[in-house]
Amino acid sequence: MISESMVDLSRLQFAMTALYHFLFVPLTLGLSFILAIMESAYVMTGKQVYQDMVKFWGKLFGINFALGVTTGLTMEFQFGTNWAYYSHYVGDIFGAPLAIEGLMAFFLESTFIGLFFFGWDRLTRIQHMIVTWLVALGSNLSALWILIANGWMQNPVGAEFNYNTMRMEMTSFVEVLFNPVAQVKFVHTVSAGYVTGAMFVLGISSYYLLKKRDLPFARRSFAIASSFGLAAILSVILLGDESGYEIGDVQKTKLAAIEAEWETHPAPAAFTLFGLPNEETMETDYAIRIPWVLGLIATRSTDEQVVGIKDLLVEHEERVRNGMGAYDLFTQLKAGDESPATMAAFDEVKDDLGYGLLLKKYTPDVIDATEDQIKSAARDTIPGVAPMFFTFRIMVAIGFTMFLLVALAFWHSARQTIDKQTWLQKALLWAIPLPFLACEMGWFVAEYGRQPWSIGEVLPTHLSTSTRSVEELWMSIAGFVLFYTALLVAEVYLMFKFARLGPSALHTGRYHFEKEASHSMTGGTTAGPKAQPLQARNEQA
Amino acid sequence: MDYEVLKLVWWVLIGVLLVGFAVTDGFDMGVGALLRIIGRTDTERRVMLNTIGPHWDGNQVWFITAGGAIFAAWPVVYAVAFSGFYWAMLLVLFAMFFRPVGFEYRAKVDDPRWRSLWDWGLTIGGAVPALVFGVAFGNLILGVPFSLDEFMRSTYTGSFWALLNPFGLVAGLVSLGMLMMHGGTWLQMRTDGALHERARRITVALAVLVAALFALAGVWIWMGIDGYVIMDIKSTAAAVTPLDKVVTTQEGAWLSNYGQHPWMMIAPLLGFAGLALTVLMSMMNRGVMAFVSSSLAITGIILTAGFSLFPFIMPSSLEPSHSLTVWDVVSSEMTLNIMFWVAMVFVPIVLSYTIWGYYKMWGRLTNQFIEDNKYSTY
Numbered sequence: 049m050i051s052e053s054m055v056d057l058s059r060l061q062f063a064m065t066a067l068y069h070f071l072f073v074p075l076t077l078g079l080s081f082i083l084a085i086m087e088s089a090y091v092m093t094g095k096q097v098y099q100d101m102v103k104f105w106g107k108l109f110g111i112n113f114a115l116g117v118t119t120g121l122t123m124e125f126q127f128g129t130n131w132a133y134y135s136h137y138v139g140d141i142f143g144a145p146l147a148i149e150g151l152m153a154f155f156l157e158s159t160f161i162g163l164f165f166f167g168w169d170r171l172t173r174i175q176h177m178i179v180t181w182l183v184a185l186g187s188n189l190s191a192l193w194i195l196i197a198n199g200w201m202q203n204p205v206g207a208e209f210n211y212n213t214m215r216m217e218m219t220s221f222v223e224v225l226f227n228p229v230a231q232v233k234f235v236h237t238v239s240a241g242y243v244t245g246a247m248f249v250l251g252i253s254s255y256y257l258l259k260k261r262d263l264p265f266a267r268r269s270f271a272i273a274s275s276f277g278l279a280a281i282l283s284v285i286l287l288g289d290e291s292g293y294e295i296g297d298v299q300k301t302k303l304a305a306i307e308a309e310w311e312t313h314p315a316p317a318a319f320t321l322f323g324l325p326n327e328e329t330m331e332t333d334y335a336i337r338i339p340w341v342l343g344l345i346a347t348r349s350t351d352e353q354v355v356g357i358k359d360l361l362v363e364h365e366e367r368v369r370n371g372m373g374a375y376d377l378f379t380q381l382k383a384g385d386e387s388p389a390t391m392a393a394f395d396e397v398k399d400d401l402g403y404g405l406l407l408k409k410y411t412p413d414v415i416d417a418t419e420d421q422i423k424s425a426a427r428d429t430i431p432g433v434a435p436m437f438f439t440f441r442i443m444v445a446i447g448f449t450m451f452l453l454v455a456l457a458f459w460h461s462a463r464q465t466i467d468k469q470t471w472l473q474k475a476l477l478w479a480i481p482l483p484f485l486a487c488e489m490g491w492f493v494a495e496y497g498r499q500p501w502s503i504g505e506v507l508p509t510h511l512s513t514s515t516r517s518v519e520e521l522w523m524s525i526a527g528f529v530l531f532y533t534a535l536l537v538a539e540v541y542l543m544f545k546f547a548r549l550g551p552s553a554l555h556t557g558r559y560h561f562e563k564e565a566s567h568s569m570t571g572g573t574t575a576g577p578k579a580q581p582l583q584a585r586n587e588q589a
Numbered sequence: 590m591d592y593e594v595l596k597l598v599w600w601v602l603i604g605v606l607l608v609g610f611a612v613t614d615g616f617d618m619g620v621g622a623l624l625r626i627i628g629r630t631d632t633e634r635r636v637m638l639n640t641i642g643p644h645w646d647g648n649q650v651w652f653i654t655a656g657g658a659i660f661a662a663w664p665v666v667y668a669v670a671f672s673g674f675y676w677a678m679l680l681v682l683f684a685m686f687f688r689p690v691g692f693e694y695r696a697k698v699d700d701p702r703w704r705s706l707w708d709w710g711l712t713i714g715g716a717v718p719a720l721v722f723g724v725a726f727g728n729l730i731l732g733v734p735f736s737l738d739e740f741m742r743s744t745y746t747g748s749f750w751a752l753l754n755p756f757g758l759v760a761g762l763v764s765l766g767m768l769m770m771h772g773g774t775w776l777q778m779r780t781d782g783a784l785h786e787r788a789r790r791i792t793v794a795l796a797v798l799v800a801a802l803f804a805l806a807g808v809w810i811w812m813g814i815d816g817y818v819i820m821d822i823k824s825t826a827a828a829v830t831p832l833d834k835v836v837t838t839q840e841g842a843w844l845s846n847y848g849q850h851p852w853m854m855i856a857p858l859l860g861f862a863g864l865a866l867t868v869l870m871s872m873m874n875r876g877v878m879a880f881v882s883s884s885l886a887i888t889g890i891i892l893t894a895g896f897s898l899f900p901f902i903m904p905s906s907l908e909p910s911h912s913l914t915v916w917d918v919v920s921s922e923m924t925l926n927i928m929f930w931v932a933m934v935f936v937p938i939v940l941s942y943t944i945w946g947y948y949k950m951w952g953r954l955t956n957q958f959i960e961d962n963k964y965s966t967y
Contacts, residue, residue: 103965114693117646118686124656128671129678133742137670140920144928147661150654151935156652159939159946162643168965170949210921213828215664217921328682382739455856514672515744524679533685538690542697557963 049291055097057521058130058513060530063495065122066533067488071118077191078102079109081185085272087177092124100558101269102180103168105249110165111542114533115527122528124150134502134512140217141207141224141371142197143445149193157186165415191303199230202494202504206451212383216506226293232287240490242452242481244447251271251480252547261560265551270466274457281451282424288447293360294345297363298504301429302497305436307342308332312356316343322441325433331435332356357430365426370397371404372422375414392555397403412414431499435492446482453479498510509579525557593826595925599662599901600915602932606658608891610766612650612884613943617641617648621688622765627776631701633836634708637690638967640779643950645692647943649685662929665741665831665918666902672733673745677721684717696886696967715772716765725765726894727757727806730843731814732906737831746907747872751769756809763802767887770795774867774883777876781953789871792879796867796886803860803890810897813902817904817912818843825916833917836909843897853896859889913964 083102090098125147127135133145151297160182187493200207207216218224225382250273256266280335303309308325309317310332319342323335346354377394378401407414410421417425448529453476460466466473502512546553551563619642628634641648662668671678695707696701721729731754734747773792777785796834811818822834847853864884870879898904903913917927959966 110693111697114689117689119647120675121682121685122655125671125678125682127660128656128667129675130672132668135660135668136741136743139667143657143659143661143664143920144924144931147657147928148649148931151655151931151939154650154653155647155935155943156940159647159943162646163946163949164948166639166966168645171752210828213830213921218927220928221923222797259842299823378618387652463808504826514668515673515742516672516675520675524675527679527683531683535686535690538694542694546697553964 053347053518053519054508054516054521055510055513057518057525059509060364060514060520061525062126062363064525065119065126065528065532066495067491069116069123070487070491071311071484072112072119072506073191074108074237074241074244074483075112075125075248076116076187077241078243078276079105079112079248080180080187080245081242082175082245082273082276083109084181084184085276087180089272089440091173091177096558097268100265100551100554100556101272103554104265107176107546107553108248108252111507111539111546113161113217118535126458130514130516131502131512132514134507137507138204138207138241138503140215141200141204144218144221145193145197151199151272153186153190153193153541154188157183157190160186181315188227188238191241192370193233195234195237196225196227196230198277198494199227199233200224201501202233202298202498203227203229204506209401211378211394216503235287236284236490239280239287239482240487242280243284244487245278246273246280247450247476247483248480249273250454250476252477254476255547256550258470258473262550262552263467265559266463267466270457274454274461277454278458279517281447284422285451288574290394297360298498298501300355300435301357302358302431302493303346304311304355304360305431305433305497306348306440306493307354308335308433308437309342309354309356310358311361312353315353316340316350317346317422320437323356323437325437327433357433361426361430364403364429365404365422365521366534367400368406368422368425370400371399371402372407372415373404374401374418375404375407379415399505401502402501402503402508405511406500407509408508418523428500430469431497436497439489439492439496443486444495446486446489450479495573590678590926590930591826592828592925595922595929596915596919598826598929599919599925600895603655603658603662604892604895605738605936606651606655606957608888610648610655611887611891612817613648614651614777615719615887616771616880617713618644618719618773619768621711621772622719622770623776623788624715625712627791628785630784631704632956632959633784635703635712635963635967636780636784636954636956638695638711638774638927639959640647640776640954642692643686643946643967647809647946649688658928658932662920662925663902663913663918664920666913668747669735669737669743669913671905672743673733673747674725674752675745676749678726678768680749681718681721684713684721687711687714692739692967696963704786704904705843714833715768720761723761724757724909726764727760728752728754728893729898729901729903730760731756732817732838732904732909734907734911735903735905735911736908737911739832741830741832756806756814759789763799763890766775766795766799766802767890770799770867771880771883774876774880777871779915779953781878781955783800785876785953789825789874791866791869792883796871796883798863799890800861800864800915801843801884803857803864803893805858810843811841814843816845816897817901817909818830818842818845819900819914828921829917831911831913834910834914836904836912837907846896846899856892856896856961860893861889862887862888863887871880885955887896 067164083106086098087102090102158178163179164183167179205227206220207218210217249269253270256262272289293299308320308323318337318339320332321336321338323332325332342354343350356481374397377390379401380390405416406425407417407421410424411417456472457476460469460472472532500508504508550560619682628637634671646962656867661724665698691711691714697706735743735745770792773795776788777792818839820835820837823829828950843892863882866882867879867886870882900914900915902918905911917920
């Protein structure tokens with residue numbers, strides 16, 4: 049019933065829809081705070097330009113936010129539609145943060161976003177500023193709860209298996225909340241979102257600087273984004289979530305795969321800057337290594353080891369064998385033999401039950417697995433090394449590139465020399481896609497790196513799906529591709545249109561195209577470059 | 590609270606979320622469905638959209654939170670229902686995709702084709718989910734073809750088209766009609782002039798239609814649909830799975846709750862009384878009262894479905910004993926407890942700032958307002 053292609057297609061659909069959703073989320077996280085900062089500046093100084101900044105960047109925020117909401121709908125229900133067994137098996141724990149996210153975060157964010165857009169004439173300045181801060185708070189709280197849920201998938205603490213109800217059940221909500229993996233992921237992810245927001249504002253402001261349009265507006269936006277961005281990129285890099293990779297077995301495996309650490313080296317381990325991981329020989333060809341660095345980054349110490357893949361494999365094979373024993377005891381319990389001895393024996397090994405379930409892919413009865421099947425199941429516990437190795441390095445390279453750009457932006461903005469730095473302005477404009485790419489890479493490292501588990505060491509991905517036909521899955525994938533592509537086209541079209549138009553989109557009469565247009569009308573200029581702004585105005589906003 | 594009480598409390602809480610969804614998001618979906626029917630000009634349609642502009646997103650969170658709460662409190666329902674109703678669920682999602690983008694993007698380009706495209710999108714985004722939710726409820730009353738294996742993996746053997754049976758469609762029309770009616774009462778409160786008059790007329794027509802369909806569904810259940818009865822269950826107080834009981838179907842069983850607990854009759858009565866009052870108040874041009882009446886009608890109709898099914902949530906026509914009930918689909922006692930307190934703290938907070946938001950945005954919107962603010966409104 050569970051065919052390989054069914055599992056692969058379910059994964060494809062989830063990965064597609066999640067990666068797509070995650071194109072819009074980081075910008076919401078970052079831009080909402082930038083809007084709140086801009087509005088605070090407006091309330092404190094009373095300068096009109098700050099209010100215009102909130103309204104204009106708010107328009108772009110809205111265009112992005114709409115797709116964030118749209119694609120988020122899918123995420124809330126897709127666990128049920130396509131991952132029914134997962135939902136049953138871990139809903140007792142995983143459902144809670146999702147429901148709390150709705151009650152605590154989505155309501156806050158979504159109720160106040162309406163007042164943000166429509167409340168300018170209905171609220172006092174202070175009230176409106178608070179509304180904007182609450183939008184930012186809401187979107188960040190939603191990141192907190194979804195990462196508590198996701199952190200639990202990586203490192204499932206505070207829960208245990210109940211053979212009567214055939215599922216994982218919560219034993220400690222506090223442990224789920226304060227899961228160290230979740231905390232580290234939260235800080236890293238929201239900081240990445242702040243960087244995305246900052247890079248977005250820097251890039252588009254640079255466009256106005258390059259075009260020599262609306263300069264005071266652009267400079268002020270640039271200054272806020274560069275200082276906010278600098279703090280954020282430092283946080284992303286310094287508090288990078290490598291530190292979270294030492295907690296729990298899945299995270300250790302992920303770390304070994306990211307670094308293509310085939311062997312366990314004496315501490316502190318060297319960092320492989322580049323190379324070509326070879327899964328066949330379990331070696332990294334043409335490796336360039338920097339001594340000590342990996343050990344320092346990963347363990348924050350000079351004497352703790354980073355466990356290599358070969359050693360992990362040995363450990364995991366042992367756990368698969370234990371898992372067979374656990375599965376055997378589990379079937380006895382299910383069959384009604386609930387003697388204290390059986391229960392005690394099961395409690396002893398039930399942490400390895402998940403490893404036993406890995407064998408379900410090869411033999412439904414688990415306990416009759418052959419040596420080869422055990423070896424294959426153990427081999428499955430290591431995600432593809434090359435994809436992990438490269439995506440991680442792309443992410444980190446982008447991170448450092450952005451650090452350089454943002455630091456320069458901050459420097460020139462602070463010294464008021466930014467107007468002359470046309471090369472930096474160009475670089476920032478073209479760098480707008482970078483944070484989005486880095487965020488997608490980060491998502492890939494975290495989730496592909498979790499394979500073969502949907503819940504680390506507890507539930508294999510291939511058992512987690514709904515029972516669905518391959519044809520149905522192709523059809524739903526086609527539906528998502530169709531809808532999401534059409535929506536993306538509309539989004540990108542509007543984003544370009546309004547980014548090009550700039551603050552003139554607000555129709556306040558204070559900005560470039562409006563001044564030019566009224567000038568050209570009164571001055572009677574009919575042809576030449578002056579006609580263009582008029583046209584742009586007529587396109588309206 | 591002991592586990593048994595907690596199970597009942599969570600049936601109530603999920604009910605509150607579903608009613609909250611229908612009363613809040615229901616009117617903005619209704620406005621969406623009415624958009625092309627009573628909004629004749631672009632300005633009129635913009636008036637309609639701007640009355641719900643500040644609120645639709647917050648309202649929609651009732652839907653999302655209901656989904657999350659079902660996941661947290663009834664994981665078995667979340668798994669079995671959403672995977673079984675796969676295409677119905679995707680249809681709802683695809684239709685709802687049009688809403689955030691429709692609201693946000695429609696006014697941003699001044700081109701009749703562009704706006705007409707989003708008008709269709711918003712109509713679909715309002716009407717299709719309303720219809721499908723009703724169809725799903727109708728099919729719950731009929732029983733749906735699924736079974737569970739010993740590992741609790743579910744298999745659903747029905748198809749999407751099988752959901753569109755006559756009774757399912759009647760239930761779907763009740764749902765669509767009542768949410769459109771609700772949207773009509775909202776517009777009575779928030780618009781004036783010709784639009785307001787049209788909203789009044791269509792509200793009256795829809796309320797009459799819904800009353801007829803609701804009565805028809807009732808007679809249908811009474812005369813022609815077998816209900817489900819638990820013959821034996823291991824325990825209602827302990828942790829059990831849907832496999833721990835024996836269920837059979839029986840003629841008229843869906844009405845037996847009303848015999849055993851006559852107070853439950855309040856639900857259908859509230860439904861009919863609410864509909865009658867909606868007609869009356871719309872005719873008397875009392876918009877606010879019409880909206881309140883319509884909200885009561887919706888509450889009564891949803892409660893009627895819940896009371897009839899109780900303690901069932903999703904009966905199985907394939908293996909009646911595998912049916913999902915309030916006793917055997919719940920999370921562990923710890924999770925139910927934690928989530929109960931979370932709800933007790935946050936629902937009042939959410940309600941208070943939601944009400945503040947409505948209070949701040951209150952008032953009738955006119956065509957003139959849209960003309961004066963055409964760059965900053967939807």
